[in-house]
Amino acid sequence: MSRKLLDLWVGIFVALGLAAMLFLALKVGNLSAGNFAETYPLTAKFANIGGLKVRAPVKSAGVVVGRVVDIYFDTKDYEAVVTFSIDQRYRFPKDTFALILTAGLLGEQYVGLDPGGDEKMLTANDVIAKTQSAVVLESLISQFMFNKASEGSGEQQ
Amino acid sequence: MITSVGHRVNEALQRLGFAARFFVMLLLWSGQSFRRLHLTIRELYFSGFQSLLIILVSGLFIGMVLGMQGYETLQRYGSAEALGVLVALSLVRELGPVVAALLFASRAGSSITAEIGLMKATEQLTAMDMMAVNPIARVVAPRFWGGVISMPLLAALFSAAGVFGGYLIGVVFIGVDEGAFWSQMQASVDFRYDIWSGIVKSFVFGVAVSLIAVFEGYDAVPTAEGVSSSIKSTVVQSALAILALDFVLTSFMFREA
Numbered sequence: 001m002s003r004k005l006l007d008l009w010v011g012i013f014v015a016l017g018l019a020a021m022l023f024l025a026l027k028v029g030n031l032s033a034g035n036f037a038e039t040y041p042l043t044a045k046f047a048n049i050g051g052l053k054v055r056a057p058v059k060s061a062g063v064v065v066g067r068v069v070d071i072y073f074d075t076k077d078y079e080a081v082v083t084f085s086i087d088q089r090y091r092f093p094k095d096t097f098a099l100i101l102t103a104g105l106l107g108e109q110y111v112g113l114d115p116g117g118d119e120k121m122l123t124a125n126d127v128i129a130k131t132q133s134a135v136v137l138e139s140l141i142s143q144f145m146f147n148k149a150s151e152g153s154g155e156q157q
Numbered sequence: 158m159i160t161s162v163g164h165r166v167n168e169a170l171q172r173l174g175f176a177a178r179f180f181v182m183l184l185l186w187s188g189q190s191f192r193r194l195h196l197t198i199r200e201l202y203f204s205g206f207q208s209l210l211i212i213l214v215s216g217l218f219i220g221m222v223l224g225m226q227g228y229e230t231l232q233r234y235g236s237a238e239a240l241g242v243l244v245a246l247s248l249v250r251e252l253g254p255v256v257a258a259l260l261f262a263s264r265a266g267s268s269i270t271a272e273i274g275l276m277k278a279t280e281q282l283t284a285m286d287m288m289a290v291n292p293i294a295r296v297v298a299p300r301f302w303g304g305v306i307s308m309p310l311l312a313a314l315f316s317a318a319g320v321f322g323g324y325l326i327g328v329v330f331i332g333v334d335e336g337a338f339w340s341q342m343q344a345s346v347d348f349r350y351d352i353w354s355g356i357v358k359s360f361v362f363g364v365a366v367s368l369i370a371v372f373e374g375y376d377a378v379p380t381a382e383g384v385s386s387s388i389k390s391t392v393v394q395s396a397l398a399i400l401a402l403d404f405v406l407t408s409f410m411f412r413e414a
Contacts, residue, residue, distance in 0.1 A: 003195055007198060020310070020317035021310075024313060025348055025352060027320075027343075028346050029343065029352045
């Protein structure tokens, strides 16, 4: 086989392989949708983050507006500090409420942002003051049991 | 009996040492072999392009089987829309690199071993040495690099064909919602975490398979019987190396943060 024809076939092979990688990256993976071009960071402190993980989505009204980029434990006030990067296109009022929610009954946890009514907007590196921790199933159950137990003892007396 | 065990261990260690020395020599002579790039391109044609058919067809079928079996199980829990996630993640993370490498080892690795082994048996390698042509730079390095470059491309093609096969069965034949199929897939397949890890895996498998193939050929006993037993051990050792390396790489890559 002549060298030109050989080069052609190898060229086709390499091009196909690269096209497959591109297909995997764009159509199968989230390279096109998941990365926001311009983002700004926001921070929020939670008493308990439950099972929230880095890279979890940040949603407002169900729309993904950003991602969790960092989680660490603050030993000054013993709270979890969560940093998210929010898409530059979206602005939130100062009194926005940050909650940790669960997608479905067994789904992954994500951060929900409920916009308030303030006229001033949050800017980069601001701290969201109002937060609600994750619902921990164990403490919910123990609370329920405790209530039931106290109800029962109340009836007896 | 003890002496025979000792002899075997001794021989195996000697071979391992030779293999390591061979690998270093191969890397050292690679520079010279890249100066005649058409040799590597020729090997890309033989080991890469000619494996296309088997890779694409097997990928398609594996994707179709995954689609059918995945649907069967997922619809019991009422989450048939997660079919895309199942097909894509299992292909991109595991099946793509591993099965493509196994196929590559038996399709291209064995033929590389046979070629080099026969060259050795017919004393072509010695003849090259006599003509001051280094056989590692002329024969071994192009085949090695051809395999290393082909492997990630073939694995990506395998995964892509598999995803298409899963789409064909899941969406076209069974009727899973197309939007949910793709959007759930895109939501849970991460480029860096899943796809990039798959590419790295297939690159490592490419190095392992190509090295085993060229080494077995180069180290073959120069008789008809010796060459046939080297081909056999190329396939066996490649398969073992791929599966063992896959375990090691997976335990490094996919640990929850």
